Amino acid sequence: MDYFKTLSPFAILLFVVIVLLLVFTDIAFISASFDYSTIWKLVDWLFFSGILGLFLPSIKKSLHTEVISATKFSGRFLETTKFLFYLLLFYFGYFVAISLLKWLVSAKYLFLFDKAINLVFNTSISFALVISQLFWLSNLKTKGAKKLILSFISLLGVFAFVMAINFFFSDEMELEENARVIDTFFSIAGIVIVFFAFKMKNWIAISSRYVIKRLILYSTLMIVLFIILLSQGFHFQKGLYFSNFFFFHLTQIMSAIFLVNYIRVFYLSIISLPLSKIVEQKVYEVNSLSYLTKIVRNFNKIEDICNVITELSYNSMNRSPAILVFLYGNSFEIKSHYGLNSNFNLENVHNFFRNIELSEINSSKIIYSFEEFELNEDFEKPNDLLFKSLCIVPIFVREKLFGHLIVANPTEHFFDEDDLNLLSSFVETLSIAVENYFLIKDTIEKEKYRKELLIARDIQLSFLPKEFPKTDRIEISSFIHPSEEVGGDFYDFIELSEDKLFVIIGDVSGKGLGAAFYMALLKGIFFTLSKNIKTAKDFLIQLNSSLFRKIDRQIHITITALLFDFKNEQVEVVRAGHLPTFVKSGNDTLVVKTNGIGISLAKTSYFAEKLESLSLNISDAEYFVLFTDGLVEIIGDKDINKGIEKLKQIVENEVFSNPKELVEKVIENVRRNGTNFDDDATLLVLKVKNVSSTKIERYDREVINQ
Amino acid sequence: MTEKLSINSQKIGKQLEIIFVKGILDAHSAPDLEKFVAETIAQGNIYLLFNLKELDYISSAGLGVFMAFVEDLRNRGGDIKFAELTEKIYSIFELLGFHLIFDIVPTNDQAIELFNQKKLRTNE
Numbered sequence: 001m002d003y004f005k006t007l008s009p010f011a012i013l014l015f016v017v018i019v020l021l022l023v024f025t026d027i028a029f030i031s032a033s034f035d036y037s038t039i040w041k042l043v044d045w046l047f048f049s050g051i052l053g054l055f056l057p058s059i060k061k062s063l064h065t066e067v068i069s070a071t072k073f074s075g076r077f078l079e080t081t082k083f084l085f086y087l088l089l090f091y092f093g094y095f096v097a098i099s100l101l102k103w104l105v106s107a108k109y110l111f112l113f114d115k116a117i118n119l120v121f122n123t124s125i126s127f128a129l130v131i132s133q134l135f136w137l138s139n140l141k142t143k144g145a146k147k148l149i150l151s152f153i154s155l156l157g158v159f160a161f162v163m164a165i166n167f168f169f170s171d172e173m174e175l176e177e178n179a180r181v182i183d184t185f186f187s188i189a190g191i192v193i194v195f196f197a198f199k200m201k202n203w204i205a206i207s208s209r210y211v212i213k214r215l216i217l218y219s220t221l222m223i224v225l226f227i228i229l230l231s232q233g234f235h236f237q238k239g240l241y242f243s244n245f246f247f248f249h250l251t252q253i254m255s256a257i258f259l260v261n262y263i264r265v266f267y268l269s270i271i272s273l274p275l276s277k278i279v280e281q282k283v284y285e286v287n288s289l290s291y292l293t294k295i296v297r298n299f300n301k302i303e304d305i306c307n308v309i310t311e312l313s314y315n316s317m318n319r320s321p322a323i324l325v326f327l328y329g330n331s332f333e334i335k336s337h338y339g340l341n342s343n344f345n346l347e348n349v350h351n352f353f354r355n356i357e358l359s360e361i362n363s364s365k366i367i368y369s370f371e372e373f374e375l376n377e378d379f380e381k382p383n384d385l386l387f388k389s390l391c392i393v394p395i396f397v398r399e400k401l402f403g404h405l406i407v408a409n410p411t412e413h414f415f416d417e418d419d420l421n422l423l424s425s426f427v428e429t430l431s432i433a434v435e436n437y438f439l440i441k442d443t444i445e446k447e448k449y450r451k452e453l454l455i456a457r458d459i460q461l462s463f464l465p466k467e468f469p470k471t472d473r474i475e476i477s478s479f480i481h482p483s484e485e486v487g488g489d490f491y492d493f494i495e496l497s498e499d500k501l502f503v504i505i506g507d508v509s510g511k512g513l514g515a516a517f518y519m520a521l522l523k524g525i526f527f528t529l530s531k532n533i534k535t536a537k538d539f540l541i542q543l544n545s546s547l548f549r550k551i552d553r554q555i556h557i558t559i560t561a562l563l564f565d566f567k568n569e570q571v572e573v574v575r576a577g578h579l580p581t582f583v584k585s586g587n588d589t590l591v592v593k594t595n596g597i598g599i600s601l602a603k604t605s606y607f608a609e610k611l612e613s614l615s616l617n618i619s620d621a622e623y624f625v626l627f628t629d630g631l632v633e634i635i636g637d638k639d640i641n642k643g644i645e646k647l648k649q650i651v652e653n654e655v656f657s658n659p660k661e662l663v664e665k666v667i668e669n670v671r672r673n674g675t676n677f678d679d680d681a682t683l684l685v686l687k688v689k690n691v692s693s694t695k696i697e698r699y700d701r702e703v704i705n706q
Numbered sequence: 707m708t709e710k711l712s713i714n715s716q717k718i719g720k721q722l723e724i725i726f727v728k729g730i731l732d733a734h735s736a737p738d739l740e741k742f743v744a745e746t747i748a749q750g751n752i753y754l755l756f757n758l759k760e761l762d763y764i765s766s767a768g769l770g771v772f773m774a775f776v777e778d779l780r781n782r783g784g785d786i787k788f789a790e791l792t793e794k795i796y797s798i799f800e801l802l803g804f805h806l807i808f809d810i811v812p813t814n815d816q817a818i819e820l821f822n823q824k825k826l827r828t829n830e
Binding site: 507509597602610 | 766769770773774777801803806807
């Protein structure tokens with residue numbers, strides 16, 4: 001119903017008048033008091049012009065509506081039209097031939113033949129018209145239209161059947177009377193068909209220029225043919241002989257419907273032709289951009305994309321040579337070019353750039369025409385420069401000028417804003433590609449850096465002692481879990497003499513490379529200092545004096561040092577800011593937490609003053625448990641105090657017979673808590689062995705000496 | 707993400723500022739505190755009192771921040787003191803020997819008193 005709202009009151013009035021006239025003439029004709037030919041002709045023409053008037057508003061309206069799958073539809077339309085066109089041509093050929101024959105030979109002999117041929121052709125053309133119209137309409141996606149078409153076809157079938165029977169079993173006058181009713185039916189059907197035809201969306205406007213040009217050609221031909229056909233081609237009992245009144249009117253109505261439709265197509269095609277250039281441009285733009293996006297997604301090299309862009313620019317700018325230039329400081333490099341010819345070759349591209357300051361054109365997109373260049377006295381146009389228009393689009397990558405896309409054309413004022421926009425969109429895609437390229441490069445760099453870090457990590461781990469001291473007095477087990485990156489945990493054993501073993505564990509504060517470097521530094525310092533070590537305390541004091549004010553103030557090093565003196569059965573424990581040491585003997589666990597400031601936190605005199613050292617008898621100590629904060633933080637869930645307490649409990653309560661077992665128990669405990677190591681974590685367990693046997697040995701030796 | 711570390715300060719007297727440090731002071735948040743302290747010192751404050759009543763966690767990198775400034779401040783006659791440390795934080799300070807390097811006192815007032823004594827000494 002919405003459709004009728006769009007119609008003008010005049011059209012509705014005309015429609016009503018025509019319907020009334022039809023009804024009136026029908027009644028009049030049946031009463032047989034009017035001259036058929038005059039009245040019927042009049043009614044026919046009024047009827048057709050009425051249809052035209054009725055649907056003119058919708059022609060205007062349908063222009064503004066959208067279209068779905070236009071290309072597909074226009075293709076089908078063309079097929080149908082071609083078919084009809086050839087059919088009509090054949091029909092006209094037949095018409096001419098029959099007329100000639102009628103003129104040459106007596107009509108008497110031809111009559112039967114003509115009647116038979118006419119029957120076949122009239123039937124076929126009528127059905128062809130109806131079916132092609134329906135075929136055309138079948139593209140309508142609405143449910144209502146489909147139902148209508150189906151009912152129309154079935155009705156058509158029924159009427160054809162009835163008419164066929166009538167034709168063979170009735171005389172001609174009765175047939176004509178029957179045909180009145182059928183005509184009315186087809187008139188209404190025709191109206192419905194035209195109605196739906198015009199309800200179709202305008203698919204022409206977005207068709208390609210090729211299709212539109214052909215549409216104009218075909219619709220012109222069809223209009224001419226239909227006008228001829230309607231005005232004189234087939235008139236009842238005149239000219240082309242219609243033996244059947246039914247087919248005569250059917251063909252006439254359908255021809256009129258087609259005429260209207262083709263007028264519409266012609267009209268829309270003519271209007272759409274200027275638009276189609278833009279449409280084509282847009283279609284090309286969309287296609288090329290999606291193509292570009294695809295390329296960008298799968299690209300391997302920037303060069304590939306550059307080549308695609310210059311080629312697309314060349315094709316979309318009416319074969320204008322295109323070049324892509326990347327800037328490197330003050331110099332430039334031609335990355336890609338396409339379609340260069342004698343007018344615009346590499347040599348004069350170089351000449352051009354030599355003559356133009358790139359900085360002048362760096363900031364915005366520019367369309368140049370050489371008239372402007374020539375006005376500028378500073379610009380010296382090379383003699384061999386034959387192009388007259390230039391379109392220059394800057395390429396920005398990460399907000400920096402990266403290069404230019406330059407398209408040249410031998411015609412003055414060739415490029416317009418639309419061209420510039422299209423080229424800009426190409427360039428934007430390139431920018432994205434280049435940015436992606438850099439991102440990938442960055443990622444690769446980062447990966448390289450990460451690998452290097454891993455190597456650094458390996459080197460750092462290699463600083464840790466690979467072998468435990470050879471002495472049979474001590475059994476050692478260690479666990480070190482390196483963090484993802486390089487860390488600052490370390491431990492070392494230095495055998496000072498046959499009887500003296502120096503053990504250190506420490507942690508350089510902070511993670512990362514900085515800590516690792518200091519750790520490497522420490523390794524060297526230990527080696528140097530350890531040569532003259534008298535006591536562990538002395539060692540730490542010397543270490544502090546060599547590091548204080550020499551390393552980053554924010555970095556500090558915590559160390560616990562143990563000096564085992566197997567000769568005197570003594571062990572010295574010194575703690576410089578490091579975590580406590582557990583000393584287990586039997587069921588007793590001693591937490592050694594002597595005073596001591598972290599290395600490099602205080603000047604050496606104060607450091608030495610506050611550094612306490614504890615001496616224990618080896619006989620009082622069986623196990624030494626040393627660790628770093630990474631370990632207790634994990635055990636205590638970031639709470640160092642809690643971690644220390646828990647670790648102490650493990651050492652106290654677990655049953656173990658050697659350091660390795662204890663280390664395993666601790667790791668097991670950590671894992672059981674569901675925590676993972678994500679920081680440096682180090683655990684060092686030492687067991688002093690054969691205390692009594694050694695004692696005896698030593699004692700024996702002393703005895704011997706005496 | 708909510709701020710892990712929040713820092714407030716209160717000016718108490720000439721060149722004396724109390725800095726309240728709350729939350730988690732680790733390698734990630736340490737630069738924030740560093741920046742804050744640097745600004746405070748730039749304003750001419752050389753007596754800094756850190757109130758760590760609401761500090762939940764401190765890592766070695768966090769401890770490094772104080773070390774970064776103390777020497778400079780002491781050279782200029784100033785100092786860094788700590789007040790209201792929780793037991794947990796104190797034990798970490800103690801481990802590293804911070805209690806030997808810095809004055810760590812129970813209340814702000816005590817710290818201010820110590821600062822004033824120092825000021826007097828300096829003025830003499």
